[in-house]
Amino acid sequence: MTRSKDPVAPGLAALAGLIADETRAAFLLALLDGRAWTAGELARHAHVAPSTASEHLGKLVAGGLLAEERQGRHRYVRLAGTRVAQLVEDLAAQVTPDAAQRPRTLRESNAGSAMARARTCYDHLAGRLGITLTDALTDRGLLRQDTGFALTDAGLRWFDEAGISLSGGGRRPLTRACLDWTERRPHLAGSAGAALCRHALDARWCVRIGSERAVKVTPEGERALAELLGIAAAALR
CATH class of the missing domain: 1.10.10.10 (Winged helix-like DNA-binding domain superfamily/Winged helix DNA-binding domain)
Incomplete structure (x- = not known):
């Protein structure tokens, strides 16, 4: 051979x-x-x-x-580590479920809907929630996507003023685009994405639901994200 x-x-x-x-x-x-x-x-x-x-x-x-x-x-x-998580998520984004893999029960359908709505992707937020946050950061001039993901000076100030620490990332990039496997668009990853997710869970803007990766935004989270990023509550449900 x-x-x-x-x-x-x-x-x-x-x-x-x-x-x-x-x-x-x-x-x-x-x-x-x-x-x-x-x-x-x-x-x-x-x-x-x-x-x-x-x-x-x-x-x-x-x-x-x-x-x-x-x-x-x-x-x-x-x-x-994060490199393994990125590999798995990137591969999952290339897979489109066929009819045989689609939900067979109401429970499976509800679980799939919850995962698509909001979930964690290793250590950052994904699903429609992740995309909504990424779009809000971009629309407010806090995140640039034109030449790859990068926080602007205003974005760095926003994280600091929101009490979200960006220290401790080590050699990991501050920002990285991660292709969302349900939305087919990139959401924010990297140490900034991890810090935002960690803060959202610690501050109970989001809580985990079930035994999967799904999360949901709490009323406290709706108020905080409306104040900090101008996101309407309806976009988070």
Whole structure:
């Protein structure tokens, strides 16, 4: 068998092979909520046996896509970092569900609607909420999108005046465009997107709902976003 002379090819093939399994893909998508899950929780989420989940998780940890933590008898896993989260979200954005994958029950339909309306994408806000926030920041001259995402000077002041700290991002870019897989438009990611999401959850502008990544805007959040960004409450529901 002829092998590629490109030194990157074997690693790329191995990475693709890790993701090219429906159970492992389900685990990666679930972990986009930014939290650590136990093997049992992921097994129930993907409807597989605990032994099957453990085998798949071992491969994902060994392949560098997941990080493992142990507390007592419990084993927790999370995505290995923002680069892995970006890879999973970017791949998910390329997939258009066909009729066979569409909701079969009212419960599935409601869950899908909630995810499309507002959710976390690893550590930033996505769905219609993420797009609405990104558009509001852009319309008010706080975020530029013409040459890639970048906060303006006014945008930096806005984050500071809103009490949203942008420190602690390390080498991570301050802003990054992340293609939203339901809206098919970019929303704000990077350390600024993460800071905005973290503040929204800490200040209870948003609360998590259910066991998925879905969130909803609270009345406090509606008032705050109307005051800070001029967003109508109806656009957040």
